[in-house]
Amino acid sequence: MLITCPYCGPRDVIEFTYQGDGNRERPQPNSQDLDAWNAYVYDRLNPAGDHNEIWQHSGGCRTHLRMVRNTVTHEISSTGFARGDHNAVARHKEGGKS
Amino acid sequence: MSPRRIETGGRIDRLRTIRFTFDGTPYTGHAGDTLASALLANGVTLFGRSFKYHRPRGLLSAGVEEPNALVTVLRGEVREPNIAATMVEIYDGLVAVSQNRFPSLAWDVNAINQLGGKLLSAGFYYKTFMGPVFGPLKGTRFWMFCEHFIRRAAGLGKAGIAADTSRYERMNAFCDVLVVGSGPAGLSAAKTAADQGARVILAELDPRFGGSANWSGETIDGAPAADWAARTVSQLEGHDTVRLLPRTTVWGYYDGNTLAALERVTDHKEVPGKGEPRHRYWAIRAKTVVLATGSFERPLVFPGNDRPGVMLAHAAERYANDYGVLPGDRIALFTNNDSAYRSALALKKAGAAIVAIVDVRPEPSSEMRSLATEAEAEILSGHAVVATEGGKALSGLKVQRFDMNSGLLSGDARSIHADCLLMSGGWSPTIHLASQAGARAEWNPARQAFLPPKPTQQRWIGAGAFNGSFSTVEAITEGRGAGLSSAGGASAPAALPDVEAAPGDPNPAPVFEIKAKGKSFVDFQHDVTAEDVRLAHREGFVSVEHLKRYTTLGMATDQGKNSNVPGLAIMAEALGKPIPEVGTTRFRPPYSAVSIGSLAAERFGDLKPERLTPMHDWHLANGATMYSAGLWFRPMIYGLAGETIEQAYVREAKATRESAGIVDVSTLGKIAVQGPDAAEFLDRVYTNMFSTLAVGKARYGLMLREDGLAFDDGTTWRLGEQDFLMTTTTANAGKVMQHLEYFLDVIWPELKVHVTSVTDEWAGAAIGGPKARAILAACVTGTAVDNTTLPFMGIVHGQIAGVPVMICRLSFSGEMAFEVYSGAGYGTHVWEALIEAGKPFGLVTYGLEALGTMRIEKGHVTGAEIDGRTTARDLHLDWMLSKKKPFIGSAMMDREGLIAPDRLQLVGLVSLDNLPLNGGAHIVAELDETNPHDSLGHITACCYSPALGKHIALALVEGGKARHGTRAFVSDPLRKRFGPVEIVSNHFYDPDGSRMHG
């Protein structure tokens, strides 16, 4: 699998660490809504197809990427900074909760 | 000359004799021989015993698909089992032994299983052993009873227990075109692509490039095919953009056109060259892949088709033309297609007598008739072989009239005297890599084979026999086309290659099995017969996948390379469905066996990275026994002559508590947390407050995970208003760093904080004990170290021996203690200065064992207790949970299950029988040595405590705190340690901390 880091360009997957489901929404720190916290910590979509994911370029610049990866073909249809203040972000593209 | 070696021909070097042994018997062969060809040349016919029935088995093939002739190769104490003799190149001193026989290959007591054939039919294991328990000796319990004996009887080679001392290597490679296979198609593709200027990698699993050109006897462009191949290879060698990889199997096709290959670098050498790895794992990323992987000839299924002396036709042709070995003097052939006629002629030319060509087809073509005439062979058309005769070698066969439309036999059986029977059941393209790449194979009724379809997700092009184009002209033409388009060249009308080859129709008759009395094998290695396949059908197994699992068809080491299509054909007939509706198996990596060593490569052995602290060499020079912790090496003890480990750590811990001790703590994770929002960030990350921490002070902190469980602990030092130095446990340094980066990058990008790993920038020494302060006072300049200047958790900056140091007064040992940090490059310099200053005070060095002992005495937690299942409350750290602010894990930590009173909680244990305790031992309320049950928890860490004079332990015990002062037992049936303990507080020693506060 080849992942295109917005800083470093296309790099082998061996340089990256999967950092979880990109559809998770962390409740506000003060939130007492246990259901929301439970959904954030435990609920996962596990789709066969496009999936929003967070990856870290841990063997490189260590930035976090938000990307859409097809879990069947490993095809990566978009990548961007997880910080969200640079390029287009795939957060609400297909592969996420509608 | 060996009995079956031809005087001329083949590509072996008859001037070079090589000596080796097989089952202890010495043999000779020649350079260029495989173990299979050399043994065959010596007249050996028996190579192994079959898996289930222990039937004698000989060579079936000449290549990677060999199911029968599996051997174990020994190198010193290291044994590698289950290697096909056809893939072992001989070298002087090679030691190989046969497998699955007892006591010897020739006389095998388990061959009696042949008589009990009914007993061991398909599903025998499931039916007999996997059912419910009805009686004392049935079902699963019966299996558990018998397993030991059956596994011994039905097994492949035994794995060795000696450590593999070989080196393995991993390589990454990039190319425009990866060509897999170097027959005429692959060579043409590589040459054409290279001529276009493409970067080419050509991988060939055999030692020699050229594939079938080496033994076809054909003529290409006026030259013998082998010479044409050699010439093409030397042209490729002239390109500096071409990498040639012989002895390399491409075994995996992954997404992004990444392929995995195994290069056997030194398996064929008596002694590896200096620095050479045994195997090299290649990860090849190719823009385009040319699949020129050829095809496998299929066996025919008929009674006695497994007898030694029955072989695939092209394999015999290869033994004769490539290795100069004739597998028999009187050879018969049995075929459903034209290719066997070519083999017959080749063997005739090599000196054998061809006694018959048994062809299931009623009317062989006139071209085939003239080939047979040239081979002086009688054609028995419309006939089939119905039996074979002989024991450890073939003596003859029986044929009968056969109607290929009805499948019926008729007339009297006729005997033919022959010492070798060659079979050809048509050809199956080697589509494994295309299948791995996601393409679904398509049944071609003309070729009676699965052909690769168009590529879907991956960029590959097929050429030659892989495409079902079995002639050399087609192979070269398709190879050139594939090479051209993979290199992005425009198609130029190239002249057709000039090939002189025997004629032949590529389409076989659709005959896979001859139904006659006797065992007809489909999967040779796993002893699956045609009747087993039908039995599976009668018992209701309709899917191929179920069939495979039930009969174990295709699950042997050859992974169905020989049995797949015949097995499917028999299943299809039983179901009354056409083959494509029954389906095929999707192939998965690896294509053939891959050494685990090559996958581990640099992560193992002498290539594995090591992390050494700045003071590492000093420790070694001063008698430390090192201990590996992850990648780190740390002193375990500094043993004196004649000391046991326990004596050493007891002495070190005792001396520390009595005077002073020093320990290397450079491995602790260290993270610089800096920026305007650094204090706010730490408040969110830690359960306790850090924004209130004064500059120049340190604080112990605890982190939770999002789910509310404990994650890591350590001290964090405030060096400036916006500058913190966080320390983590050694084991979690990387994880904590990623945790912080994740929250800064993904969750709170608005925080202005930067985190930097500085673990390797600082050398750390912890010095503790009643004399620790005096020692520092003796060597530190530029600052005082008295209680006012350097109170508990205070930080000062000064110098030791002219080097700047940072000193924080904190304690892990429970003594008055200080951590002294200096730049890593000065670590040893500062350490030596501290040792020197400590001499008058009786300072000792101590290692991990004494460190662990003192922390157990103090009841501090480490990774053994923060094990991913415990909460802050379980560890009595709830005093650290701030109620003034939210922090990571605060929302989830109070869930019902995490605050239940019966949770495992940290306690101390004291051994009441004065015997040592064991880590992992269970704690029980009542001792029952014969039937241990009702565990209350387990021991996480234990030691002999010099401070208490007792064997003590930390443990996680149900409702821990409430049990203080009560008695329980350790129950450790594996190590047979049972005994009484008292449950106490985890703070064994100096519970009010008066020693460290001084």
Ligand SMILES: [Zn+2]
């Ligand atoms: Zn990067």
